[in-house]
Amino acid sequence: MDTPHDRESLEEIRDALKNNNPALAIAKIQEYLDKQNKTPLNIAITGECGSGKSTFVNSFRGVDNKAEGAAPTGCVETTSVVTPYAHPNYPNVTLWDLPGVGTTKFPADQYLNHVGFETFDFFIIISATRFTENDVKLAREIKRMGKKFYFVRSKIDSDLYNERRSQREFNETETKELIRDNCIQGLQEQGIQSPQVFLVSSFELHLHDFSLLHETLERELPEHKRNALLFAMPNISQQIINKKKEAFHDKIKYVATLSAAAAAVPVPGLSIAVDVALLAGVVTQYIFGFGLDIPSLKRLAGNTGVPFNDLMSVITSPLAATKITPALIIKVLTQGASTAALMVAEEGSRFIPIIGIPAAMALSFTTTYRALNGFLNKLADDAQKVFEKALRRNTTD
Incomplete structure (x- = not known):
């Protein structure tokens, strides 16, 4: 949902990028992501x-x-x-x-x-x-x-x-x-x-x-x-998990737009730095929203009687139940050959005369969108598997 808050935040981030101020842009990005979880x-x-x-x-x-x-x-x-x-x-x-x-x-x-x-x-x-x-x-x-x-x-x-x-x-x-x-x-x-x-x-x-x-x-x-x-809301049903997934998915286009804006600034390495900061912040939101952080999994284990290690055993994403850092994001991204190729192509295309910046922006948007969509799908699947594991114990005891 495109809100006035979203539009205002995007403009502030674009202005920082246009003024070649990557530190301010990344700070504004983090502020934008943080505000998503501050509605009282x-x-x-x-x-x-x-x-x-x-x-x-x-x-x-x-x-x-x-x-x-x-x-x-x-x-x-x-x-x-x-x-x-x-x-x-x-x-x-x-x-x-x-x-x-x-x-x-x-x-x-x-x-x-x-x-x-x-x-x-x-x-x-x-x-x-x-x-x-x-x-x-x-x-x-x-x-x-x-x-x-x-x-x-x-x-x-x-x-x-x-x-x-x-x-x-x-x-x-x-x-x-x-x-x-x-x-x-x-x-x-x-x-x-x-x-x-x-x-x-x-x-x-x-x-x-x-x-x-x-x-x-x-x-x-x-x-x-x-x-x-x-x-x-606790993950009490597949429907709740799907609704969370849908709400997260609605925001991906805004994050990809920020990534594209960073790609328009001809500073070596800037776009990747911004992308990694974006991805780390958004993936952290996914982890908490789906209850796949370690404290949440331990609380679930205590509430359901399902051992923590049993819950962990059904998780497949390398991003779940761990601290999300830029280094981890880069590691996961580069494990995918297509994503890594897109990142290299984006960085190289930015310096091609005339068509370079538009091409870099398009590649950056696509890379970020695909990466977040893939991360979201895997984490939602893990949330469902954890829910089913806990539910089976509750219904069979």
Whole structure:
């Protein structure tokens, strides 16, 4: 998506290149790439005592309940103040664990001011049973103040387990529909019109309604916030991985355009230096977005019980689970004969009279576009294989 921010950044980088200032150009490129991950998204999580707010916060962030930096969980109210929890890979995305409405001295209309209503982009109201009068009062106040709220019925895994043990003829789909209808009926009785309730297990985000919740949030968020949500989402489905891949792919043409602009400056070695800086920055984004960095893989191993080495065993890209450096990018690029040939041709063509600069720009665009597209495809494939490896363990245990 071509935004005013994209166009402004591209112009600044082109100006630096035209003025033969490669250091400034590379700095502007890094600034441009960094800004892609700085759109703030603040998600408020609230609900009654024991509803599973903190576990939801941890699960969304891919953090085990017992890990350092996790939101504290327990069978009693553990949240007494508004507490922010930044996403490990995307600190611009923050989940805020709020005190339960019924656990504070503030009524619903004062509660929102107490917790800093304006901070949040939307609210998720969580309940482990039927939604209460306090939940409904809060929802009305949120609506009155012009923001979105979403009802999440948590601990669905426990409900299904108990029903499976107690019923002679258990049907999971019918049981979930009964739970959902019961919640909806309760909300309607309290005056909420056309409520939508999402059934979620924080220990099994790939099941039930979490994907539907994401689709709803994505549809209703402002456009500039959608990618912030998407990249922070755990890889709970092939669809999420594909959406991340598509969003990354949409940006490749801008990066290739920057590469072409650098090729127009007749300074030996400049284009390659800019290309490598570009590629390293973008590939690092791919690694974090797909959760293929070592800390993310270790968190996934801890959460799923799949050994870290087993997850690593299905990864094939030399760029995954390692620090992305210019030297590594050059090494991987030169392993491909066609890419290496394009780089040599670009560097040589720049100094051909008249046609040299246009030819170098075209070659630079093509080289960068092909390289990023290839890196992206391989890393997305690795993300899918890691997801399937973790999922198989979760569904067979």
